[in-house]
Amino acid sequence: MAASSHIRLLSDAVINKIAAGEVVDRPASVLKELLENGLDAGAGRVTVEVVAGGRKLIAVSDDGSGMGRDDALLSIERHATSKIRDVDDIENVVTLGFRGEALAAIAAVSQLTLTTRTPEAEAGTEITVAGGKIQDVREAGCPAGTAVRARNLFYNVPARRKFLRSEQTELSHVRQTFLVYALSHPAVGLTLRVDEREVWRLAAGAKLEDRLLELFGGDLVKQLRPVDFQSGEVRLHGYTGLPQLNRGDRSDQYIFVNGRPAGAPLLHYALSEAYHTLLPRGRYPVLFLFLELPPGQLDVNVHPAKKEVRFRNPGAVRDTVIEGLRRALGSPPAVAEDAAPAGAMSSVAPGAAPPPPAENWFPAGMAAGAAAFPYPRLAMGSPLGRPPAAGVVPPVDSPAPGSGPWAWCRVLGQVGGLYVVMETSEGVVLMDPHAAHERVLFERFMKEILAHHVHSQGLLTPETVALLPQDARRVREQLDLLREMGFGISEFGADTFLVDALPVCLGNVSATTLLAEVAGTMERAGSRGGMEHWAEEAIAQAACKAAVKARDRLSAGEIEQLVRALAGTAMPYTCPHGRPTVIFMSFNELHRKFGRA
Ligand code: ADP
Ligand code: MG
16 A cells, blocks of 8 residues: 555445445454554554453554545545545455445444554644544644554444454454464564453564464474465465364465455365365365465455455366465475474474484393394385285385485384384374375375376186176266276176276275275265266275275284385375374474473
8 A cells, every 4th residue: 555545435336336345243353454454554563452352442553654634534434445446446456455444334333543644744643433423633643654443342333232242252253363464464563462461472574484383383383384386377375284284174274365364165175175085074274375366367346344255267276276285285394304294294304313323223221122123224215125025015116215204214013903103203103004005005096097007907716796786887887987997897797797807006805895895985976076086085995995904913024115105105194084194293292291391
């Protein structure tokens, strides 16, 4: 907002085009509008103060452009704005506000004081309004910028006042609003005072990552991956959570479109698509995403509270979001070592402590014990030290060094007849071999299918598989796809099929089980639509069937291969159904638990 652009009343033609709305329904919405005004005014620091959950006072002061006396008087009129002039401007809005309604609406339902001064003016202006009526206008000595204090919200509208919730509830909405703008404008210093106590003082000039650290702490930030992807005119950047950083609702998904906090059903769809095989249904990743596109590509004028946006080219936006997130999740973290993902066992970034030399692994006194741990240290990325063990764990494509969840690890054994226990440079890892194997098989199979290069292996004795009528019908409809997936399958009359080859990577599973499973998936996927979905589901299901059984005892060699293969996957942290493959406890966490601060 340039200080020179003066406020005007909008013409009726423009007013009629604006998605009119009741902008003030609770303290948090007053805060939202006042914060947006401060940010639009180019403030470097904004201070927010609330008393009694905002019922008694919501005050926002900024060091932005300020207003001259005439503008100050106009600003509290309805449909008075400096941000747009005519109809075409609505299509190219770059400010957060544009309707010229907020100050008028707030002034109508509170006792409001507006104090403002432009940097070049010697004296400022103070206007007092109550219930929309100007009480007083005077010169005032005040800092450059604008301060708006709204007292006793809805004092003159008892019906609305009754709808306010408890002080605590209103306050939590206020804090949430503050948080959202703190995230959308990390460079602006923000202070929040609640009942005269300072709750936040966020540094000015910050980068998004600094702000995330300040607001959420290192433990959460460690579980984020940077996103930065541009396709055509659409750019996606920010941070997205590893799958294990998920919630039961969308409350920790912060999405900004051209700097404006905004939701859109399209974005939710794209997110669920990107995390599709990483999270169980009903779980939502934590994320902080910024979408930037030319203003003309965006319609911000759809929602009265400007909470929703619409895209002119939804397809491009959706594809960019999906691709950007997939890349972010599939690539190694770009965070420095001390911020390395503890909960995520992220790979060790440059500068991390190297693994201890092998001879130091077992203290001399425990040398006898060493024999009980025959597993060698695995340096991921180096060639396998022994020939692949037969059967359970198929051989592995050798992963890129350091790309997996650990740069090195030492397998200690299996506990509970099931979980594999390992040490890594950063802590202790428990791995569920079944889930891990599912992930490995799933990715290998998907890769083969996408490359149209599925290895299939003929069965020594072809199997005839009789299916239930509805399963048989589905299999019949999808014979081509099944063949593409590596099934040697032909109709054998009635509801029976002859299977003479299976995809190699699925190992020794019975054709009957596999086919029935795949047919079942087709049915469930039917409602979700889309062939790609179906194939993914079917493959996840098949991988699950083919993976080592939870109770299988694994040999040292098999464990080693599995660990190595998991480290080489793109999404090592969850199985294709979203269950965790590994649980990590960092040494820091252990030290804390043992009281070694
Ligand atoms: P809108 O933001 O949609 O234009 P508002 O009612 O919120 O409508 O504000 C009306 C006008 O008052 C703005 O267009 C702007 O010119 C001016 N204004 C409001 N708040 C501030 C502020 N904090 N600093 C400078 N100018 C402001
Ligand atoms: Mg505004």
